[in-house]
Amino acid sequence: MIELFYWTSANAQKVLIFLEETGVEFKLTPLNVGKGEQYAPDFVRISPNSRLPTIIDHAPRISGEPVPIFESGAILLYLAEKYGSHLSADPLIRLETLQWLIWQVAGLGPIGGQVVHFRNYAPEPIDYALKRYGAEHDRLLAVLDRRLQGRDFIAGDYSIADMACFPWIFAHARRDQIDLDAVPDLKRWFLAIRDRPAVQRAYQTMFDFTGSPVVKNHGMMSEDERRILFGAHAVK
Ligand SMILES: N[C@@H](CCC(=O)N[C@@H](CS)C(=O)NCC(=O)O)C(=O)O
CATH class of the missing domain: 1.20.1050.10 (Glutathione S-transferase Yfyf (Class Pi); Chain A, domain 2)
Structure with missing residues (x-):
């Protein structure tokens, strides 16, 4: 099973699209980047850059232990290779x-x-x-x-x-x-x-998170969330 740490973002959508396209078993674990949850020590241990998307493969073929992966490109490549899909063998x-x-x-x-x-x-x-x-x-x-x-x-x-x-x-x-x-x-x-x-299914999940298919200007973020996401907040 693939656990995707998820918040509404273009980079997280890439992975959700792959999972929806291939029908792989997955679960979403919400991680609110507006609240700074990307800097929680437990998350930084699996995602050293404190960003989404991040996944944990709970049934990897390359290890007896769950394998965490960060960076959307590395995640897509890992999943494509593991499931033999959406990456040509040519x-x-x-x-x-x-x-x-x-x-x-x-x-x-x-x-x-x-x-x-x-x-x-x-x-x-x-x-x-x-x-x-x-x-x-x-x-x-x-x-x-x-x-x-x-x-x-x-x-x-x-x-x-x-x-x-x-x-x-x-x-x-x-x-x-x-x-x-x-x-x-x-x-x-x-x-x-x-x-x-x-x-469409992947975006429905995203819209269910935001409550709206269109987010303009500062729409979905409070001032506090903006300060955390775009301010100087970071792991020291
Ligand atoms: N190069 C990274 C970029 C990841 C990234 O910037 N993710 C954003 C969401 S799209 C994020 O986690 N933002 C939280 C923050 O800036 O603190 C990737 O492709 O995975």
């Missing part, structure tokens, strides 16, 4: 999938995160940050759009690379903060993945 397609997975965790995710932050959570608009991250994000979207020309999925069949990228596009789309018409191949891919039943 060495070249596998290599392409891993390149796009790493492109997502090193580029699209962090830059997209800054865009969401400065557009929705910064205490005041900071023009330089909005322009700098906005321009880099637009460039990354164009890269993905180009990759999807003439393809249904990012690398071979539907894979962990698609599962990694989708939630970060969704994070902007649900706030009406992306012009999908400017990236038509990305749009076609996005809509096809959005309509998959497993993806």
Whole structure:
């Protein structure tokens, strides 16, 4: 059984999508990052960077003990290898999938995160940050759009690379903060993945957590939660 430490976030959605797609037995353990629960010593022991997603595999094949894993890219790769799904056995397609997975965790995710932050959570608009991250994000979207020309999925069949990228596009789309018409191949891919039943189930779980499919501006966070999440609160 896979235990997913969960709060509503694009990075946690990647793993929930994988679990829903493959029908693996899992349970969600809520971990409220607005309350600073990511810094609790018991959690830091299994997730040294104090971030979500984190999983524990309670029935691993590689150890007699439960195995904790942090970092969404490592989790997706681990699960894909363990369950033999959503990662091609063809060495070249596998290599392409891993390149796009790493492109997502090193580029699209962090830059997209800054865009969401400065557009929705910064205490005041900071023009330089909005322009700098906005321009880099637009460039990354164009890269993905180009990759999807003439393809249904990012690398071979539907894979962990698609599962990694989708939630970060969704994070902007649900706030009406992306012009999908400017990236038509990305749009076609996005809509096809959005309509998959497993993806719908994963987002229903997220909406059940937030109580709303759309969270704009500071909507779901109290001032205290914002201070903890975006302030100087950290394990020393
Ligand atoms: N590189 C990490 C990023 C993880 C990350 O930043 N997670 C966010 C949620 S999307 C988080 O845990 N935020 C809590 C915080 O900033 O304290 C991954 O891909 O797993």
